Every structure is written in structure tokens, then in C-alpha cells.
Amino acid sequence: MKLLKSTQISSVALALPFLLFIWFTYAADRAMDKSGVGDVDAFQRYTGLAGFSFWLDIAVFIVLLLLLFFKIFPSSLERIQILNVLKIYIVSAPTLYVAFLFSSFS
Numbered sequence: 001m002k003l004l005k006s007t008q009i010s011s012v013a014l015a016l017p018f019l020l021f022i023w024f025t026y027a028a029d030r031a032m033d034k035s036g037v038g039d040v041d042a043f044q045r046y047t048g049l050a051g052f053s054f055w056l057d058i059a060v061f062i063v064l065l066l067l068l069f070f071k072i073f074p075s076s077l078e079r080i081q082i083l084n085v086l087k088i089y090i091v092s093a094p095t096l097y098v099a100f101l102f103s104s105f106s
Contacts, residue, residue: 017053017056021050021053024049024053025046025047027042028042031043
């Protein structure tokens with residue numbers, strides 16, 4: 001029963017920012033016409049809120065992954081061994097992202 005409740009909480013925690021993202025993108029689409037005529041201030045406000053809700057959903061996802069990681073590997077030694085393996089990917093991910101950004105501009 002405890003696992004079911006935590007699964008429901010994590011599902012709601014992931015779904016709520018995603019639904020907010022969908023709602024704000026829909027509202028931004030309604031605020032601005034395809035021809036460029038519309039309420040520019042409302043469009044900017046809704047796109048900003050949509051971006052915030054998107055990043056909030058990503059942050060909640062990462063936090064839930066970390067909680068799951070600590071639940072699966074309760075021993076500190078196991079966690080350290082796995083994190084040492086993942087350290088290469090964690091350190092190289094921003095470098096690969098920046099390289100991708102610069103390659104897309106050329």
C-alpha cells in the first residue's frame with residue numbers, strides 16, 4: 001500500500017507541471033494569431049510560464065530519479081561505486097551539449 005501511494009504521488013508530481021505546460025502553450029497560441037497579430041504581452045507571459053513549467057517538470061523528474069536511486073541502493077558503498085561509473089557521463093554531458101550548440105550554428 002505504501003508503494004502504491006508513493007507511485008501515485010510521483011505520478012501527480014510529474015503530471016501537474018506537464019499539464020501546466022500544455023495549458024500555457026495553448027494559452028500562448030490563443031494569445032497570438034499566426035499572422036503575428038495579437039496580444040504580444042500575453043504571448044510572452046504564457047510562453048515564459050510554459051518554459052518555467054517545462055523546466056519544473058524536468059527538475060521533478062530528476063528529483064524522483066534521485067529518490068529512486070537512493071531507495072534501490074541503500075548502501076553508501078554501492079552508491080559511490082555507481083556514481084563513480086556515472087561521473088564520466090555527468091561531467092561530459094555539458095561539454096557535449098555545448099559542442100552540439102556550436103556545431104548547429106555552422
